[in-house]
Structure formats: C-alpha cells, structure tokens
Amino acid sequence: MLAYVINPGSTSTKLALAEIERGDNPALPSLLRLKLDKTEVMHSALLSGPLELSDLQADLMTAAADWPKPDAVVAACGLIGNLQAGAYRVTPELAEWLLTHPHGEYTSNVGAALALHLAESRGVPAYVVDPPDVDELRPEARVSGLAGVERLSRLHTLNARLVARRAAHEQGVRFQDARVVVAHLGGSISVSAFEGAKIVDTTGARLDEGPFTPSRAGTLPIRALLDVAYSRPRSDAEKLLLSGAGFLGLTGTADLRELERREKTESRVKLAADAFAYQVAKNIGAYSAALSARPHAVAITGGIARWESVVDRIERQIGWIAPLTVLPGDLELEALAEGMGRVLLGLETAQDWTPPGAASAADSA
Ligand SMILES: Nc1ncnc2c1ncn2[C@@H]1O[C@H](COP(=O)(O)OP(=O)(O)OP(=O)(O)O)[C@@H](O)[C@H]1O
Ligand SMILES: CCCC(=O)O
Numbered sequence: 595m596l597a598y599v600i601n602p603g604s605t606s607t608k609l610a611l612a613e614i615e616r617g618d619n620p621a622l623p624s625l626l627r628l629k630l631d632k633t634e635v636m637h638s639a640l641l642s643g644p645l646e647l648s649d650l651q652a653d654l655m656t657a658a659a660d661w662p663k664p665d666a667v668v669a670a671c672g673l674i675g676n677l678q679a680g681a682y683r684v685t686p687e688l689a690e691w692l693l694t695h696p697h698g699e700y701t702s703n704v705g706a707a708l709a710l711h712l713a714e715s716r717g718v719p720a721y722v723v724d725p726p727d728v729d730e731l732r733p734e735a736r737v738s739g740l741a742g743v744e745r746l747s748r749l750h751t752l753n754a755r756l757v758a759r760r761a762a763h764e765q766g767v768r769f770q771d772a773r774v775v776v777a778h779l780g781g782s783i784s785v786s787a788f789e790g791a792k793i794v795d796t797t798g799a800r801l802d803e804g805p806f807t808p809s810r811a812g813t814l815p816i817r818a819l820l821d822v823a824y825s826r827p828r829s830d831a832e833k834l835l836l837s838g839a840g841f842l843g844l845t846g847t848a849d850l851r852e853l854e855r856r857e858k859t860e861s862r863v864k865l866a867a868d869a870f871a872y873q874v875a876k877n878i879g880a881y882s883a884a885l886s887a888r889p890h891a892v893a894i895t896g897g898i899a900r901w902e903s904v905v906d907r908i909e910r911q912i913g914w915i916a917p918l919t920v921l922p923g924d925l926e927l928e929a930l931a932e933g934m935g936r937v938l939l940g941l942e943t944a945q946d947w948t949p950p951g952a953a954s955a956a957d958s959a
Pocket of ligand 1: 923
C-alpha cells in the first residue's frame with residue numbers, strides 16, 4: 595500500500611511517500627513493514643489565511659509531482675474534539691472546521707486541508723490520524739479535587755501511541771494487550787499511561803501537569819501558583835509559566851545540548867538535570883500506578899531522550915518498574931504512515947468525524 599504523509603510544522607512541512615506492508619509476525623499483526631521516502635517543504639511564516647494555504651498546497655503538489663498514485667493521503671491535525679484514537683476521514687467540513695476553529699497554536703490545523711487537496715488531485719481519500727485531543731481517559735482520571743474542574747487529555751498522541759506500540763512489541767506483547775507508560779520529553783512534555791491500546795490517563799502537555807520542560811514550569815505547588823497568578827496579569831503569568839520557566843528559568847538557557855556540556859562543571863546545571871530526571875521518574879511511577887497491573891514496558895521519547903546522562907538517571911530510578919525502551923526524537927511521520935497502513939491493510943476501521951457538540955445536540959433534540 596502507498597500513502598502520502600503530511601506533517602505540517604511552524605517553519606516547514608514534512609512530507610513522505612510511505613510504502614506500508616503487513617509484517618511477518620502473525621502474533622503481532624500491527625508490527626508493519628514501513629519504507630518512507632522523506633522530504634521537507636520549507637515555509638517562512640505560520641499559515642493563517644487562504645492565500646498562504648493555497649501557496650503551501652501548490653508547494654506540496656510540486657514536491658509530490660513525480661510520486662506514484664497513492665492509495666490514500668494522511669496528515670497530522672490539530673484539536674478536533676475529544677475523540678477515540680485512530681484514523682478519521684477528512685471531509686471538506688472537517689478541513690474547514692480545523693481552519694476556522696483553530697484552538698491554540700496548532701500549526702497542524704492546516705493538515706486536513708492539505709491532505710484533502712492532494713488526495714482530490716489523485717482521486718483518493720484523505721485521512722487524519724491520532725489528534726492531540728484524543729480522549730480515552732478513565733472516568734476517575736477526569737475528576738480533580740475541585741468540583742467543575744476536569745482534567746483534560748491533550749498530549750503528543752501521534753508520537754506517544756507509536757512509541758507505546760513499539761515498546762509493547764519489543765516485549766512481544768500486542769498493543770491491545772499491553773500496559774505501557776510513555777514519557778514524551780520534547781520542547782513540551784507529556785507522561786501517559788496506555789492500557790488496552792487506550793490512553794487511560796495523561797499529565798497533558800501544555801498548562802496541565804507533569805515535569806518541567808526546557809522552558810515550561812510543569813506542576814507547581816499551589817501556593818506558588820497563586821503567588822504567580824496574583825502578582826501579574828493572566829497573559830504575563832501564562833507567558834512566564836510556558837516560556838520563562840523550566841530549564842530556562844533554572845539555568846538561563848533552554849538549549850539542553852548546551853546544558854548537557856555544562857552539567858559536568860556547573861553544580862546549578864547538574865542540580866537542574868537531577869531534578870528533571872527525578873520529576874520524570876516520579877511521573878512515570880505515578881502513571882504506572884494508573885494501570886491495573888505492572889506495565890510491560892516504560893518508554894522515553896522526544897529530543898531530550900538524546901541526553902544520555904538524563905536517560906541513565908531516569909533508568910536507574912524506574913528500572914524496577916519495567917524494561918525501558920528509548921526512542922529519541924519524534925516519529926510522527928512513521929506514526930501517520932502506520933496509522934494509515936492499519937486502515938488500508940484492514941487492521942482498523944477509519945471513523946467519521948462529527949463537529950464537537952453535534953452528537954449531544956442531536957441527542958437532546
Ligand atoms: N543531544 C541532545 N542532548 C540534550 N538535549 C537535546 C539533544 N537533542 C535535542 N535536545 C533537546 O530536545 C528538545 C527538543 O525536543 P523535540 O525535538 O522533541 O521538541 P519539539 O519537536 O520542538 O517539541 P515537541 O516534542 O514538544 O513537539 C530541545 O529542548 C533540545 O534542546
Ligand atoms: C500536544 C501538545 C503540545 C503543546 O501544546 O505544546
């Protein structure tokens with residue numbers, strides 16, 4: 595099977611021609627064979643209007659001009675409304691909804707429109723896979739200690755699901771039978787618990803919970819949070835918590851490659867790295883406890899998984915919980931291709947998207 599794969603980013607769009615086949619292990623049917631021919635289309639500004647969209651559509655058509663006809667086109671997408679994980683058919687309504695209801699700074703809001711354009715030009719269907727707001731939380735995971743405040747599911751779904759599946763397969767366990775904890779350690783961070791192929795609990799990835807990040811504060815003591823909130827306007831508080839905290843606030847830089855070099859000679863940097871590894875380990879422990887039994891695997895991914903001494907510290911602390919899989923960087927193109935492949939190969943069924951709220955409005959009518 596062939597698919598065009600699109601992953602829009604803030605400065606470029608990653609594209610791939612993916613060849614996807616069934617693997618040869620009948621015990622692990624979703625362990626697919628994947629060949630990706632990757633390319634990158636640069637764009638100078640965040641897309642915000644129809645002109646920029648048509649420019650990018652034209653760029654992608656040029657990049658894929660010589661590619662053979664695919665069976666489908668698949669793209670990453672933004673928030674589409676608290677759904678189950680998996681593939682969703684892109685309709686003109688979904689593409690338009692993502693462009694006109696962008697929640698937050700999700701550059702991938704444009705993904706569905708790009709996929710639809712390329713797919714229509716080739717006469718094949720378009721899909722999006724595993725949006726960031728996939729919501730499969732246990733009912734009790736939703737409840738906070740303050741009535742009316744719900745915990746949200748918003749995470750690095752694409753990468754985390756792929757990494758969870760690979761970690762399960764590494765232990766010889768089918769994803770739907772596995773319990774896995776995934777820590778995505780990138781520019782933003784989420785730690786999530788997977789059971790029965792569902793994301794049953796997560797720290798979330800933005801103004802939610804979890805470890806500090808290169809420039810975000812992560813979970814804070816409530817009294818400190820109140821001090822921050824009451825000492826400045828909300829927008830300044832958000833700016834501080836999202837882009838003036840974490841490693842940046844503790845050491846003066848969010849460049850972790852630089853900190854990796856400095857940690858041997860600077861006690862302040864070593865303490866920050868110790869604290870980061872400690873917070874990640876504690877969250878892995880907490881999300882292991884969200885599972886019904888000991889996890890089959892723990893996995894670490896994202897750019898920070900390249901910082902070897904941090905990974906070593908984490909492994910020393912959580913090694914007793916389960917074997918550790920380390921997959922540095924992000925594998926979003928692979929995740930999109932595999933998600934598409936599972937549908938094209940008949941291992942999963944694609945779902946139809948309805949706008950958030952449409953079902954409940956219909957129910958109450
Ligand atoms: N070799 C390395 N050693 C230490 N840190 C590294 C290394 N390589 C990358 N990083 C850090 O990883 C982080 C970037 O991770 P990643 O590329 O996963 O982030 P992103 O894609 O920008 O964001 P996100 O993962 O939240 O979508 C940066 O803070 C960078 O400093
Ligand atoms: C998945 C969410 C990532 C972010 O908002 O940083």
